[in-house]
Amino acid sequence: xxxxxxxxxxxxQMLNFxxxxxxxxxxxxxxxxxxxxxxxxxxxxxxKRYIDSNARANPQALxxxxxxxxxxxxxxRLYNIDCKVIGSGISIRSTFRQSSSISKxxxxxxxxxxxxxxxxxxxxxxxxxxxxxxxxIDGEQIFTKKEIKVPFPGGPEARGSYQKIFxxxxxxxxxxxxxxxxxxxDYLENPIAYKANLxxxxxxxxxxxxxxxxxxxxxxKIGVE
Amino acid sequence: MGKTVAALPYPxxxxxxxxxxxxxxxxxxxxxxxxxxxxxxxxxxxxTEEIYKNVVQATAISxxxxxxxxxxxxxxxxxxxxxxxxQVIYYLYSTSLANVNNANxxxxxxxxxxxxxxxxxxxxxxxxxxxxxxNVFFRNVKxxxxxxxxDVLDLASARTMFVNKLIIEYDYHAQxxxxxxx
Numbered sequence: 001x002x003x004x005x006x007x008x009x010x011x012x013q014m015l016n017f018x019x020x021x022x023x024x025x026x027x028x029x030x031x032x033x034x035x036x037x038x039x040x041x042x043x044x045x046x047x048k049r050y051i052d053s054n055a056r057a058n059p060q061a062l063x064x065x066x067x068x069x070x071x072x073x074x075x076x077r078l079y080n081i082d083c084k085v086i087g088s089g090i091s092i093r094s095t096f097r098q099s100s101s102i103s104k105x106x107x108x109x110x111x112x113x114x115x116x117x118x119x120x121x122x123x124x125x126x127x128x129x130x131x132x133x134x135x136x137i138d139g140e141q142i143f144t145k146k147e148i149k150v151p152f153p154g155g156p157e158a159r160g161s162y163q164k165i166f167x168x169x170x171x172x173x174x175x176x177x178x179x180x181x182x183x184x185x186d187y188l189e190n191p192i193a194y195k196a197n198l199x200x201x202x203x204x205x206x207x208x209x210x211x212x213x214x215x216x217x218x219x220x221k222i223g224v225e
Numbered sequence: 226m227g228k229t230v231a232a233l234p235y236p237x238x239x240x241x242x243x244x245x246x247x248x249x250x251x252x253x254x255x256x257x258x259x260x261x262x263x264x265x266x267x268x269x270x271x272x273t274e275e276i277y278k279n280v281v282q283a284t285a286i287s288x289x290x291x292x293x294x295x296x297x298x299x300x301x302x303x304x305x306x307x308x309x310x311x312q313v314i315y316y317l318y319s320t321s322l323a324n325v326n327n328a329n330x331x332x333x334x335x336x337x338x339x340x341x342x343x344x345x346x347x348x349x350x351x352x353x354x355x356x357x358x359x360n361v362f363f364r365n366v367k368x369x370x371x372x373x374x375x376d377v378l379d380l381a382s383a384r385t386m387f388v389n390k391l392i393i394e395y396d397y398h399a400q401x402x403x404x405x406x407x
Contacts, residue, residue: 046298053297056268057316058388060378072268072295157378168371173392177369181310181394183302223301 013202020201023209024194030210031217033085039184040083040090042222046178047081047092048074049224050169051162061161064117064154067101076101078114079162094166105135110153117154118162124149182222191216234360234399237294237313239350240336241265246349247335248290248328255290255324265292273318273378277386288321290328297392307398308364314371315391318378325387329370332391337368343395365396 055062056072063071070076082093096114103110110116116123125148127133134143152159169178179185193216201208245265249258256264262283266276273293280289293316300310315332319325336342343363350359369392378386 049298053295053314054390057293057295057314057390058273058376060273061376069270157376173369173371177312177392177394178298181298181302181312182300186302224298 016205017198017202019205020198020209020212023206023211024201024213024216025209026206027210027213027215028217029213031214035217035220036085036090038218038221040085040092042182042184042224043090043092043174043178044081044083045224046174046182046222047166047169048077050173051079051165052077054165060155060157062158062165064158065096065114065162067099068103070101092170094162113154114162117158118160120152120156120159122149122151123153178222182224184220184222187220232358232360236311236361236363236395236397237267237296239359239361239363240313240346240393240395241292241294242353243346243349244292244332244335246353248331251327251331253323254327254331255286255288255319255321256328257284257286257289260284264289265294268293268295273386277318277320288319288324290321290324291318292316292328293318302396308396309398310394310396312392312394315393317389317391318386320384320386322387325389329389329391332393333368333370336366336393339365339367342366360400361397362400363395363397367394368392369394 051062051065052072052074055066059071065078066073067076067078078097078099080095080097082095084091084093096112096118098111099109099113101109115121125133127145127147130145132143132145133148134141136142193212197208197212201212241263245256245263248254248256260283262280264280264284273291276293277289277291280291281287294313297312297314300312302308302310317325317328319328336346338345343366346363346366350361371390371392376388378388
């Protein structure tokens with residue numbers, strides 16, 4: 001009895017399979033920038049919503065980063081979140097905007113409101129041209145010719161609270177909850193596309209690997225609605 | 226008969242009911258079981274001190290617990306759209322630090338048990354509908370401690386309020402009826 005094996009076909013399949021796997025990694029590398037862009041967009045959106053929700057539930061702490069009387073409203077934000085893809089990852093930067101609304105105790109917008117209140121910078125208010133200052137405290141109208149010193153504009157809770165919520169998002173919420181809840185963590189941990197295309201990959205080789213890897217990584221998104 | 230929005234599936238309503246029922250069973254949290262007022266409020270423009278004063282009056286508890294909540298995130302964890310995932314942020318307020326800490330312990334232990342917590346929550350809601358249609362089915366519940374330390378808030382009335390927050394995450398699907406959208 002004689003048994004013969006044709007290893008030529010097997011060798012070819014194995015070679016294609018290796019090429020498919022290498023191609024998959026190359027495809028992932030190729031789609032990396034687009035993936036980081038999606039990640040940065042999702043993170044930026046998540047961070048804004050996190051700040052807004054916290055502001056609505058704890059307005060004393062975060063009212064200074066919104067226009068007057070609109071705490072937690074996305075349209076009234078006095079902060080910008082700028083997420084950018086840089087060479088090795090994502091850079092996230094926040095800056096403050098000028099307020100354009102006017103408090104009921106004032107006639108002009110509070111200049112640099114968010115920054116001054118966030119940093120707890122004391123301010124003094126003087127009446128102009130020997131006139132009087134007037135403002136309301138707990139429903140009572142106050143008139144004075146004296147200079148008013150405000151040690152904590154926005155209240156003591158405002159000082160550093162934006163920085164704190166920003167840090168909290170990345171230090172605790174982002175890794176503990178956000179990545180997992182959004183489904184991104186599970187998606188990256190389990191590359192189903194690689195397995196699903198294995199058979200065609202072992203026939204087509206590298207080109208199929210590159211295409212599969214690229215499509216898989218660019219479809220990895222944070223599913224915030 | 227006209228439709229009412231209250232009849233649509235809204236998970237926080239059921240979670241709040243469950244949390245209130247549990248907290249009210251403890252004597253050392255500052256939640257009254259006999260008062261008609263549920264001290265869990267959605268965010269509103271009313272300031273926290275005003276809400277707190279009203280709860281003190283309504284419950285006759287000098288240092289009650291007040292919870293203010295807001296929907297934090299909605300996620301789409303899979304392509305199967307009926308499966309929904311949401312997170313709600315809960316701020317716990319009280320002039321008593323012990324009440325804030327105790328409520329935190331109870332809520333975390335009650336709800337941070339994934340599918341077991343969801344089963345208990347479903348059973349509670351089904352048994353306590355008070356004539357409403359229980360139209361949500363919880364699949365999983367988790368609790369995250371978003372803050373490491375308690376914050377202190379100085380109120381205009383010169384009282385000190387202690388604040389802590391929790392994030393409750395739940396997976397659910399709506400149980401469809403004639404009121405809901407399919």
